[in-house]
Amino acid sequence: MSQGNTVGFGLLGAGLIAPFHAKSIQAAEGCELIAVADMNAERAAKCADTFGCEAVSSLEDLLGDDRIDVVCILTPNHLHHDAAVAAARAGKHVLTEKPPAMSLAETDAMIAACREAGVHLGVVLQCRVRKPIQAMRRAIAEGRFGRLIHADVYMKWFRAADYYRMDPWRSSRRSGAGVTIQHAFHYIDLVQYLMGPVTEVSARMTNMAHGDVDLEDTLDASLTYANGARGVVVASTAMWPGADVRIEINGSDGAAVMAGERMERWQFRQERDGDEAIRALGRGAVATAASGPADFDFADHQVVIEAMAEAVRGRGEPFIAAPSARKTLEIALAMYQSAARDVPVRLPVEDDPTIWK
Ligand SMILES: NC(=O)c1ccc[n+]([C@@H]2O[C@H](COP(=O)([O-])OP(=O)(O)OC[C@H]3O[C@@H](n4cnc5c(N)ncnc54)[C@H](O)[C@@H]3O)[C@@H](O)[C@H]2O)c1
Numbered sequence: 280m281s282q283g284n285t286v287g288f289g290l291l292g293a294g295l296i297a298p299f300h301a302k303s304i305q306a307a308e309g310c311e312l313i314a315v316a317d318m319n320a321e322r323a324a325k326c327a328d329t330f331g332c333e334a335v336s337s338l339e340d341l342l343g344d345d346r347i348d349v350v351c352i353l354t355p356n357h358l359h360h361d362a363a364v365a366a367a368r369a370g371k372h373v374l375t376e377k378p379p380a381m382s383l384a385e386t387d388a389m390i391a392a393c394r395e396a397g398v399h400l401g402v403v404l405q406c407r408v409r410k411p412i413q414a415m416r417r418a419i420a421e422g423r424f425g426r427l428i429h430a431d432v433y434m435k436w437f438r439a440a441d442y443y444r445m446d447p448w449r450s451s452r453r454s455g456a457g458v459t460i461q462h463a464f465h466y467i468d469l470v471q472y473l474m475g476p477v478t479e480v481s482a483r484m485t486n487m488a489h490g491d492v493d494l495e496d497t498l499d500a501s502l503t504y505a506n507g508a509r510g511v512v513v514a515s516t517a518m519w520p521g522a523d524v525r526i527e528i529n530g531s532d533g534a535a536v537m538a539g540e541r542m543e544r545w546q547f548r549q550e551r552d553g554d555e556a557i558r559a560l561g562r563g564a565v566a567t568a569a570s571g572p573a574d575f576d577f578a579d580h581q582v583v584i585e586a587m588a589e590a591v592r593g594r595g596e597p598f599i600a601a602p603s604a605r606k607t608l609e610i611a612l613a614m615y616q617s618a619a620r621d622v623p624v625r626l627p628v629e630d631d632p633t634i635w636k
Contacts, residue, residue, distance in 0.1 A: 286588040289341035292353030293317035293326035300351050301330040303581035310588050313346045342369035355448035356455030360385035367392040374401045374587050379604045382630045386605045399590045401597025402604035405579035406465045410560045411537040424530025427508040430474045432466040434514035437521035443492045450492040453635045457494045460611050463514035468607040476505040481623040482614035488517035521569035539567040
């Protein structure tokens with residue numbers, strides 16, 4: 280560790296998400312941002328100036344710095360695997376942005392490399408931190424919903440055409456730029472986190488409003504969960520002006536809806552003390568990325584960073600461990616396979632690289 284109990288962080292990638300990590304590290308007790316690496320020197324310098332750390336050009340620079348305990352991988356999705364494996368082999372703990380990688384094989388290789396090196400591998404799926412999600416998870420575990428019937432995602436977002444032109448990877452299927460693996464991934468993750476395994480998906484993918492990119496900007500999927508419930512995922516970046524994501528859970532004895540970060544509905548046949556307080560969760564919350572890629576707060580990232588630092592200190596595990604994020608990746612990949620073949624797909628699935636063609 281860099282000094283005493285201080286956990287040193289290095290960022291790989293100084294793009295859109297980097298400030299969320301930098302602010303979180305600075306706000307987290309006992310954490311220090313040591314350096315930011317980007318092959319784009321201007322971006323690295325700007326980020327380093329803003330957050331008062333060193334600017335370097337490559338992952339190797341971070342790996343050679345003994346003050347750095349954790350490398351945060353903030354590069355485009357198709358680059359997570361190589362960086363994570365290299366960081367693990369250099370003895371660094373790894374916190375990668377979502378999705379963990381572009382295939383199950385790559386994700387498994389990252390998990391194996393970190394296990395062999397004895398380092399932690401965390402994935403940033405920070406929406407799990409939201410208080411309404413934690414309340415839903417507890418209520419499901421306690422059986423308050425009765426028989427679970429439906430768990431749904433409605434992500435009706437808008438991204439203007441220039442979003443897809445900001446960086447070359449944002450319009451590349453192989454880099455993981457489609458709405459399913461890039462944007463909806465967080466919310467597919469939430470229903471997987473809340474409901475448990477998915478056994479079958481049926482998906483359609485279309486491009487409704489971004490004709491100059493070869494990507495799906497709209498996903499309609501239906502899910503069957505192992506617990507017998509059904510669900511739908513409607514996710515789009517074509518729906519101006521964009522609305523807060525809705526996560527809806529319905530059971531025989533209860534109903535809950537999170538909109539953005541707010542608990543919009545929390546109703547059970549058996550009301551309990553504390554339900555009124557749960558209904559107030561997220562009131563006055565800030566934007567949640569419905570209308571722009573950086574329109575959200577860093578507080579949830581901070582919780583993920585703090586948990587990672589505690590794991591490095593030998594206290595606990597990363598907030599989102601990689602095997603759990605792998606389950607979400609598998610569901611997303613099954614959706615691509617279903618849409619490509621126009622058939623329902625049962626899980627587990629194997630990798631099928633033809634989905635990116
Ligand atoms: N958790 C969230 O809510 C959230 C939000 C946005 C993005 N993300 C994720 O964060 C990651 C990055 O997204 P972004 O929007 O910041 O992308 P970005 O394109 O804005 O930034 C990526 C940066 O990585 C740099 N880079 C690429 N290859 C490199 C290499 N080999 N060495 C050094 N630097 C390299 C690029 O120059 C660029 O500056 C993606 O995985 C994305 O899915 C997560």
